[in-house]
Amino acid sequence: MLEPTMFDHNKSLEDLGEAGHFPPAFFGLVQDLPLFQELDRAQIETLARYMRAYVAREETLLFREGDFGDFVLLVVEGIIQVIKYGDNGEQQTLALLERGRTLGEMSMVDGKPRSATCIALHDSVFLVLTNWGLHALAREQPQIANRLLFNLAKELSQRLRQTTDKLVGLLGV
Amino acid sequence: MLEPTMFDHNKSLEDLGEAGHFPPAFFGLVQDLPLFQELDRAQIETLARYMRAYVAREETLLFREGDFGDFVLLVVEGIIQVIKYGDNGEQQTLALLERGRTLGEMSMVDGKPRSATCIALHDSVFLVLTNWGLHALAREQPQIANRLLFNLAKELSQRLRQTTDKLVGLLGV
Numbered sequence: 345m346l347e348p349t350m351f352d353h354n355k356s357l358e359d360l361g362e363a364g365h366f367p368p369a370f371f372g373l374v375q376d377l378p379l380f381q382e383l384d385r386a387q388i389e390t391l392a393r394y395m396r397a398y399v400a401r402e403e404t405l406l407f408r409e410g411d412f413g414d415f416v417l418l419v420v421e422g423i424i425q426v427i428k429y430g431d432n433g434e435q436q437t438l439a440l441l442e443r444g445r446t447l448g449e450m451s452m453v454d455g456k457p458r459s460a461t462c463i464a465l466h467d468s469v470f471l472v473l474t475n476w477g478l479h480a481l482a483r484e485q486p487q488i489a490n491r492l493l494f495n496l497a498k499e500l501s502q503r504l505r506q507t508t509d510k511l512v513g514l515l516g517v
Numbered sequence: 518m519l520e521p522t523m524f525d526h527n528k529s530l531e532d533l534g535e536a537g538h539f540p541p542a543f544f545g546l547v548q549d550l551p552l553f554q555e556l557d558r559a560q561i562e563t564l565a566r567y568m569r570a571y572v573a574r575e576e577t578l579l580f581r582e583g584d585f586g587d588f589v590l591l592v593v594e595g596i597i598q599v600i601k602y603g604d605n606g607e608q609q610t611l612a613l614l615e616r617g618r619t620l621g622e623m624s625m626v627d628g629k630p631r632s633a634t635c636i637a638l639h640d641s642v643f644l645v646l647t648n649w650g651l652h653a654l655a656r657e658q659p660q661i662a663n664r665l666l667f668n669l670a671k672e673l674s675q676r677l678r679q680t681t682d683k684l685v686g687l688l689g690v
Contacts, residue, residue, distance in 0.1 A: 428685055430689075436685075436688060438681070438685075449670070449674070450674035450677060450678060453667060453670045453671045453674050454671050454674045454675060454678075456678070459678055459681060478667075482660070482663040482667075486659035486660055486662075486663055487655070487659055489659075489663050490655040490659055490662050490663055490666060493663060493666035493667060493670060494626060494651075494655075494666055496670055497622070497626045497666060497669055497670045497673060498626045498627050500670060500673040500674060500677060501622070501623040501626050501627045501673060502627060503677055504623060504673060504676055504677045504680060505623060505627075505629070505632055507677060507680045507681055507684055508611070508632060508680055510684055511680055511683055511684045511687070512601055512609075512611075514684070514687045514688075515609060515687075516603070
């Protein structure tokens with residue numbers, strides 16, 4: 345059901361395999377995350393069959409601004425730093441994403457390059473859903489895919505509100 | 518299938534009724550809009566049964582920042598001005614949305630108040646989908662709802678990329 349392991353160029357990442365094979369304790373770890381909102385246990389277990397889990401050691405580069413990549417990451421544990429580099433190489437931290445936040449969803453839905461660089465600041469655990477996995481889910485489990493897409497749109501809305509507020513603040517409206 | 522007419526407090530808006538009752542020419546007007554991407558004619562006609570169409574005369578207020586409202590508008594014709602007001606009443610135009618763009622999707626998915634004020638600058642035609650309509654669609658036509666939600670997430674991603682770019686530009690990264 346899942347495509348081959350991603351990230352295999354990256355030795356600081358450990359592939360824990362298909363998230364659907366996890367022991368029941370795994371459910372307790374993810375059931376309250378916003379991306380799974382209004383999905384019941386059976387639905388989350390079904391959804392997990394379309395995702396893989398990874399552990400990233402601290403300072404692991406997950407992806408670079410400008411990279412192509414069509415997967416979304418859901419942070420289960422740890423902290424992910426979102427960075428933009430200026431023309432002079434100076435770096436600015438745009439966000440620190442903790443448990444429950446997602447990253448990479450823009451490239452997953454629009455197919456455009458990554459808008460920022462993401463690094464695991466500490467040892468982190470996350471789930472990965474690819475565009476391919478999402479399409480398989482939509483075909484085979486459309487109700488679950490609907491809820492997931494709705495929750496993803498909610499996350500994007502939240503980020504858009506926050507970013508617009510910062511922009512409006514700077515513009516002095 | 519549709520809830521009662523919205524906007525009935527607003528005399529500058531004309532309710533054209535359920536979009537699914539429109540003549541075939543209507544299809545030609547909307548088939549190339551991004552929100553309907555990868556939906557075929559039959560699917561767009563089905564989807565239209567969950568939407569209403571409206572005409573707004575120029576200078577019609579569609580909604581105010583802070584309003585509650587759970588519907589998304591798809592601009593078919595015309596121009597919609599998106600405005601933020603400062604504490605001193607000064608107004609700043611955040612965007613001018615033309616044919617094909619959507620507005621109001623954030624409140625539709627997260628249930629929070631409108632983030633900006635929207636006004637039809639010229640006579641405009643638009644389609645409206647409410648959260649209620651989206652949920653009915655998800656229940657009765659999950660494959661079409663999946664595609665619509667995917668396209669909506671794509672629109673939100675595009676807006677988030679644009680807003681982040683403006684913010685990063687102002688921050689001088």
